[in-house]
Amino acid sequence: MSTEQDIIQTEIQGFNPESSSTTFQDKVWQPVSDRKIRIGIAGYGVCRMGSSFGFQDHPNVEIAAVCDVSAERCAELAVACKCQRTYSSLEEMVKDQSLEAIFLGTDAPNHAQHSILCLNHGKHVACTVPAVFGSLEDADRLYETVKKTGLEYMMFETSAYHAACYAMRVAYESGALGKIIYAEGQYYHYFPTPLASYGKWRTGIPPMWYPTHSTAYYVAVTGQSFTKVSCQGFRGQIPHFQPESNCYKNPFDSEVALFQTSEGGSARMSVCWGMRGSAGETGLVHGELGRMNGTSFSPEKDRPKLPDLSKPPLPPEVDAGGHDGSHGYLTNEFVTALLENRTPLINIALSLNMTVPGIIAHQSALKDGELLTVPQYSWPA
The missing domain is CATH 3.40.50.720 (NAD(P)-binding Rossmann-like Domain)
Structure with a gap:
């Protein structure tokens, strides 16, 4: 029941x-x-x-x-x-x-x-x-x-262990994609009313303060980072995204950012909470040698030999879980890293290189898209 x-x-x-x-x-x-x-x-x-x-x-x-x-x-x-x-x-x-x-x-x-x-x-x-x-x-x-x-x-x-993002990472690490010229990440989640939260922190939250479902589709694929950003915000009609109605004075229900990457490419990352009928966390990458949308690699003709792009097995007691079967994989990666005395996949540098660009992107949106520099984090430090 x-x-x-x-x-x-x-x-x-x-x-x-x-x-x-x-x-x-x-x-x-x-x-x-x-x-x-x-x-x-x-x-x-x-x-x-x-x-x-x-x-x-x-x-x-x-x-x-x-x-x-x-x-x-x-x-x-x-x-x-x-x-x-x-x-x-x-x-x-x-x-x-x-x-x-x-x-x-x-x-x-x-x-x-x-x-x-x-x-x-x-x-x-x-x-x-x-x-x-x-x-x-x-x-x-x-x-x-x-x-x-x-x-x-x-x-x-969670996006880091989506089937698509995982496959892109394996393909990238094998050299099959080359450098990424262009990437996209989208997080669409319609929020006409705020989700319940401690201290009402979700009410009117700046979209790019919650960017990682999108930014993972570059950072968790490549291990690289974003260096500069120009971002535009959309001022909609949803009540809790009015600046006088939230503690952040945030006027945007959706933000779309264009990033320059550390490889010299570009990435469009979006977090949109005002689009009725749109939902999901997805991404794609276009490399020098091929592209991937989902788990599919193209072109088919003369493509390089690819490694196994499917996700490895989990302990039989552990369900893959929600967010496209990512929950169990995140837990297993953290636990296994501790057992093996190694750094986990989403280490402190990747974590901040997914998160901090969104903070700068929101600053850019408040400045009508001004191009701003993104702080860089590396590991080992």
Whole structure:
């Protein structure tokens, strides 16, 4: 029997089972270790992030503690994660010395602060998007904290493990695409009324402050970055996107940015919340040697030999999950990186190189498309 929360979650774009376009390698998952990592889970808001990525099902994870500022939600999270130990706040949970890592499914305005708190208490961090929320200072603080502590940080950007984005990344890394001349990323999600959120942070949010579903279609494909941006915003009629109706004084319900890339190409990235009838998170790339739209490579004639573009197997207990079957892959990548003592795919540099360009893009839109320089982050630092 579906609960009210189940119904709400299915109406939130992306919280759907993997699509028919998702393909998997015909192989059996092989564990890299029999060790279980003790993880704490923070946050169980309207999107139910705390349980939706499947940490509780991974064979190499023990969820040792959970927390939420709402006692009711915290109890629900404990049940969903099969965990006995609960805390009333993240500030209390980070003091638990038995925890090796913390997954943050908390409100976006606090992502940077919460990540820094966890890192400074000796915990590896996995965090939902965006890495930072509208603040370049927070981006620099987070970057410096990861560098100082030597701990792992991974932003859980779902587009990175879409079947299409994954296939593009494998093709790019094989050299089959050459340098990317032009890329596109789109995040379309009609928001005539704001989604419920802690402190109403989603009300009137500048679109490009939530850019990573789009920007992943270049940054997570290539590992490269954006260097300059010109962005245009659309002033629509939706009430909560009027500057006097939100705490950001944001006038735009949609923003479209043209970026210059570190490879010398161009990328058009859009976040549009005012377009009724439009939905989805998609992208494409045009390289020197070929193009990809979805998982298809063209041209067919004289194309290079491609590696297997399908996604690898997951632990049998872990569902691929929502956002085109990406949730389980993000969890498995973070867990496996910790077990193998390596940096995860979406490291701090990629996380900020997906997030910070959106902050600059919104500044450009407020200046009628003025061309602005985008800060750069690299890793290792």
